[in-house]
Each structure stands twice: as structure tokens, then as C-alpha cells.
Amino acid sequence: MVRGEETTSTRRSLRYELAEGPGLVAQCRDLTQRALAAWFGDAGARGREPVEDVLLLVSEVVTNARKHGTAPYELCLEGRGRALWVQVGDSSPRPPAPHGPHRAGRPSGHGLYLLQRLAAHWGSVSRDRGGKTVWFEVDVLR
Template sequence: MDASSEDYGGGPGGQSGAASPLEASLALDGDGSRIAQARHLVATFLGKAKDHCGFPIAAATVEIAQLIVSELVTNARKYAPGPALLQLRIRGPMLRIELWDSNPAIPAPHAPDPERIGRHGLEIVAALAHAVTTELTPVGKRITADLDLSPAGA
């Protein structure tokens, strides 16, 4: 997938159906416009996900997902030397947000400091997501944030 591609689909071949997860991805490069494009992808993707989930997704939940994506993409752009890949996937009532980047350093939250400016991205993601995991990959790392989309989770 090139740096300008977006892909919506329910799996291989872009086929969607109740048995397969709804997915979308966006290849990211060093262009700052990708942050806005990633936020737009989330809104569009979650608009399509309403039919897949069988329940409406609250506007506040869409905004939370956009904020999580903004933080992850911003950090990848800022700290990873190469391209990155954003993938969104619906499985049941959960949105899985995955970001692969080329920096093998595992991010760690900083100690609370009310005078610190910036570097709050991981804290924000952890506070908003149901679960956050980070794992090393052969070419960098993958950060995964799960967000509950169900009306009870909103």
C-alpha cells in the first residue's frame, strides 16, 4: 500500500460481512496532513461501522477515537524515522486501533508533572482506551488501543 492509500473492507478482497471484521488502513509518511487524514478516516470508518455493529456509535465515542488516533499518529510522525501504518478494525463492540512505526523504542508514560508541556500522548491514549498494548516488531513496534463502541461503553 502506498503512502496515499486508504482501504476499507471486511478482510481480504475488501468483502464485508457479519462474520468478518470491518477494517480500514492508512499508510502514513512524514507529511503532516496525514494527521487530519487519519482523523477523517476514523470518522468515515465509524460511520460505516454503525451498520456492522448493529447499534449507533455515539458522537463522543467518534471524537475519542479521533483523539486516540491523533495522538498515535502525531507520536509516530514525531519519533519514528520512517513510514507508519494505521489500521482500524471492528470486532464485536470494540474498535481496535493499531499503529505500526519504525521506531523500536517502547514509549513509557512520564511521571506526573503539571508544569510539563507536551509529551502527554501516551497518557491521553491510556486514559481514553479500554486497553493499550505495545509490542516490538521486526521493523519497529506496534501500539494497539482498544475502544469500547457499545452504548454501555460510551
């Protein structure tokens, strides 16, 4: 669950503190959808392919943080020109790693494959206070 509202807000930058709870993935998607609509107008409208890609990737990264690390503690969104840059912080120091080659028939294990296919850029960085941040960028106005 999101603790309060955005903790930092500038015209095209938002930071949310997250807390474990039911509906966290859906809340993160909703926050991202609102930012896309505010920053990119009609181009950020639901149903456009790049927007759906962003929302899918937010779901994957937040879910992966919960499943493979610890509860995500931060969601940062930043509009950069034509793109949206997303960061999800968690307290696990392990960087994302694929579980072998991608197999479409598996019920799970598609998150990193989707990041590689849908994001213009993505990666993971260690945090000074421990943990990591997984980030990605999607060109919303493509």
C-alpha cells in the same frame, strides 16, 4: 499523507499505507471517522464521547510516532463487536514510555496518559521487520 486508498478492505477491517506529508494526522482522523460511521452507524457519529475519544487517541498515537520515532507507515482499523481496535505502525523499535509523572500544566507529554485513561486496552508490540505497532481499543457503544 495516505498513499492511495485502503489496501485491504473487509466489512469491518481496513489497512492504510501512510506516507509523511502535511495533514497526515487530520487524514488519519478522517479515515477513522468514516470507518466509525460505516461500522457503528449513529453510534459512530461525531460528537459522541467514545467517538471523540477514539479520534483524540488516533491523533495522539500518530503524532507520537512522528515525534518520537519515525513517520508512521500504517494505520489499521478493525471493528470488533462493540469496540474499535486501532493500530499505528512505525519503524522505531523503542516502545512508548512516559517521560515521568503526568503533569497537566505541560504543553505536551499527555499521549500515554490519555491512552491509559480513555482506551479500554492499549499496548505496543515489536514488528518482525523492525519497528513497532502501538495499538488501542475503545468501546464505541458504551
